[in-house]
Amino acid sequence: MASSLSTLGIIHTAISVVALVFAAVSLVRDARIVPHSKTGIYYTITNVLACLTSFGLSKEGGFNPxxxxxxxxxxxxxxxxxxxRAWTDRPVALYIQTFLMTTTVFLSLVPAINETLTHLPPSHPIAESKASPAVQTGLKLLVVVYLAGLLLQFFRIRGWVRKHAQKISF
Known part of the structure; x- marks a missing residue:
């Protein structure tokens, strides 16, 4: 049987889920996480809180992955x-910010997959450890989705750049 979450673990999980919801809303609405948009700011604040609360969590004790x-x-x-914000009219900055923000979602989902598969369902978790095939398959699928998502976002930026080429500086 999986160990139960601590109070801090529950708070961390709740904040992390809220951050991922903001990321999803931003990705659906804007096709990328725009850092200085309202949703991007909410994503960032909740993600920072999730990161800070993670420092109080450790099964092994001490610093962990x-x-x-x-x-x-x-x-x-x-x-x-x-x-x-001033850089966002430069195509290279759009690509860099998109890469950075999307990578934060990817990195947030790595422990989410590990923890979810090793804790749920509580009576009989799907995976026994981070090394189990279910976790490894989940992480491989996450990498594929991450790379495909980045490519889609980059193609969209490329289209926007072509459409607005006269107005932007390189």
Whole structure:
């Protein structure tokens, strides 16, 4: 039987789910996560909170791969925001921000897949460990979806750039 979540684990999970909902809304509405849009800001705030709460979680005790992922997400978000709004009229900046923000979603989903498959259903989890075939297959599918999603977003940006070529600086 899977171990139950701590109070912090429940809070972390709830915040993480809310962050992923904001990401999904932004991806559906704007075809990318626009950092300075209202939804992008909500995504960022909830994702930062999810990262910060993850530092209080550790089955093994001490620093773990989940903490490293949280640090990477925080760095990617910071770089995306450091680029600022002024850069978004430059095609290269659109590609970079799209890559950064989409990668934060991908990195958020890696531990989500691990934890979900090793905890649910509570009476008999799908996977016994992170090394089990179900988790490995889930992670491989996530990589495929991530790469396909990036390509779709990049093609959309390319179309937008072609349409607005006279108005933007390179």
């Amino acid at each position: 989940g903490h490293a992922i949280a640090i990477m997400i925080l760095v990617l978000l910071a770089v995306s925001y450091a680029m600022g």
